[in-house]
Amino acid sequence: MKILEANNGALTNFEVLDFLRAKGASKDPTRVLAKVAQSEYKVYDYLIDTAARDQTRESINEFLESVESHDLAKAEILNIINIRPTNIVEIFPIIECCDTRFSDEELTEIVEIVKRTLPPPPEDANGAEPTKSNGEEGGEQMETS
Amino acid sequence: MFYLSKIEHTLPLPAPQLSRPIREAIHTELEKLFLDKVIANLGLCVSVYDIKSIEGGFIYPGDGAPTYTVVFNLIMFRPFVGEIMTAKLLSSDADGLRLSLGFFDDIYVPLQHLPSPNEFKAESKNSTKGTWYWKYEEQSYPVDDSDMIKFRIQNVTYPSIPVEQPKESKPFAPMLVTIFEKVTYGGIYFVGINRS
Numbered sequence: 001m002k003i004l005e006a007n008n009g010a011l012t013n014f015e016v017l018d019f020l021r022a023k024g025a026s027k028d029p030t031r032v033l034a035k036v037a038q039s040e041y042k043v044y045d046y047l048i049d050t051a052a053r054d055q056t057r058e059s060i061n062e063f064l065e066s067v068e069s070h071d072l073a074k075a076e077i078l079n080i081i082n083i084r085p086t087n088i089v090e091i092f093p094i095i096e097c098c099d100t101r102f103s104d105e106e107l108t109e110i111v112e113i114v115k116r117t118l119p120p121p122p123e124d125a126n127g128a129e130p131t132k133s134n135g136e137e138g139g140e141q142m143e144t145s
Numbered sequence: 146m147f148y149l150s151k152i153e154h155t156l157p158l159p160a161p162q163l164s165r166p167i168r169e170a171i172h173t174e175l176e177k178l179f180l181d182k183v184i185a186n187l188g189l190c191v192s193v194y195d196i197k198s199i200e201g202g203f204i205y206p207g208d209g210a211p212t213y214t215v216v217f218n219l220i221m222f223r224p225f226v227g228e229i230m231t232a233k234l235l236s237s238d239a240d241g242l243r244l245s246l247g248f249f250d251d252i253y254v255p256l257q258h259l260p261s262p263n264e265f266k267a268e269s270k271n272s273t274k275g276t277w278y279w280k281y282e283e284q285s286y287p288v289d290d291s292d293m294i295k296f297r298i299q300n301v302t303y304p305s306i307p308v309e310q311p312k313e314s315k316p317f318a319p320m321l322v323t324i325f326e327k328v329t330y331g332g333i334y335f336v337g338i339n340r341s
Contacts (some may be wrong), residue, residue, distance in 0.1 A: 005151040006187055008218060016147045016220060019192065039181035042248035043191050043222075050231070075225070082146065083229060093229055093297060 010074070013052035013082045014060060020044045051084035051121035063117040070110055071101065080110075084118050087111060146228065149194055149218045150187050154178075155201075157210035171199060171215055179219060181248075183320045185303045188223030189249060222249060224298050224322060231293045238274045239265060244294060244324075252322045254296065296324040 024034030025044040036044070047053070060081060067077065076095050085091040088107050091114075092098050098107070156178065162170040172193060179190045197216040204211050224230065232244040232252060241259065244252040256265075264278050264285075277288045288294070300323045 001155075002153040003150065003184075003187065004153050004216065008149040008151045011147040011149060011220065013146065016191070019194065019220070023192075037176060037180055039248060040192055046247040079229060096227075 010078055012060070012078060013047050013050055014055040016043070017047045017052045020047075050082070051118070052082065053121065054119040055081075056119075059118055063113065066113045066117055067110065070106065072110075080114060081118065084114060084121060085111060086115060086120075146222060146224055146230070147191065148188070148221050148223050150184075150221050151197070151216065151218055152179075153214065153216045155212060155214045157208065157212045160209045163211075167199065168196060171196060171213060175215065175217060183303070184221070188221040189320060190219050191222050191248070192220045194218040194220050224301060226298055226300065228298045229295065230298070231295050234288060234290055234292065234294060236274065237277055237288065242277065242288065242294075244296070249320075249322075251320060252296075252324060254324050258299070258324065299323050 020036065020040060020043065023036050023040070025036045025041060026034070027048065063081065064077070067080075072080075072095070079094045080091070083090070083094065085094065088104070088111060091107060091111055095101065102110075154175070156171075156174055158167075158170055158174060162174065165173075175193050175196075179193065181190065183189050195218050197218065199213050199215050201214045202211045230246070232246050235243045235245040235250060237243070239256075241256040242254040243250070244254065246252070259277060260279050260281075264280070266275050266278065278285045279288065280286075300321075302321045302323075304321060
């Protein structure tokens with residue numbers, strides 16, 4: 001076995017998910033008929049629970065065009081597409097030397113572009129409810145117990 | 146997280162496969178060989194992306210199988226240092242946590258990288274397993290199975306295959322990921338920045 005090119009291109013989660021879907025992977029019972037191996041299915045099950053589930057080529061292209069004006073490295077753009085940060089706290093660890101390269105307004109702008117162009121991940125309705133409600137529920141439970 | 150790697154490999158095509166269209170047969174053989182296997186410094190092979198070229202087809206004397214030289218692309222799972230991912234908790238013990246992505250289980254969080262202040266409560270007196278608790282603003286949050294843990298990768302190693310292993314050691318892991326931890330509990334974020 002000879003390795004011709006160790007890195008022939010990075011793939012976003014969406015591209016891998018799209019590839020597996022094209023092979024026939026799916027969530028419903030017809031999955032047993034597809035020519036998809038068990039190990040590939042495990043990757044599919046992981047990816048379907050991430051932000052990549054509802055992304056489309058058009059939304060990613062739109063995001064790439066909108067974010068071109070900001071000075072982001074390729075790896076950072078890849079990470080942003082994969083994670084879909086919804087606020088500054090989430091985007092801070094993705095970008096290197098974030099506080100020296102970008103001001104708060106620019107970061108808010110990037111987050112706005114993300115929210116506008118990339119579709120939200122599936123459990124956004126439940127998981128990303130304002131943290132206050134979760135905190136309050138937790139607090140109440142603590143008091144009663 | 147995922148990369149394409151171009152590989153060239155020489156493989157014999159077993160005689161029973163000869164009745165199938167050649168591209169399909171070679172695709173199946175490549176999948177049998179590479180899927181779910183770790184290649185050192187390339188990562189875990191997820192899938193055969195496409196076949197670029199097939200050459201050869203020579204039959205060596207004494208062999209019933211034609212040998213082909215195939216150039217193809219593999220989708221490799223290879224996280225880079227500094228990447229951010231989410232995973233589920235697999236097990237936790239006194240040395241730290243072990244996380245799982247579903248298709249990849251060897252992600253370890255050594256105890257010095259857990260968010261502090263924290264404490265560990267063992268399950269029972271003699272067992273090494275237990276639960277980790279994170280103390281934040283006067284409250285103790287347990288790290289349990291329902292949490293999705295967000296973390297940054299610190300290191301990826303490919304230990305070499307041991308010749309002999311002592312009996313009780315854990316199964317050999319060809320690819321180990323160790324991490325800095327940044328945990329989310331139902332929406333509250335702890336951002337672990339530089340811990341040095």
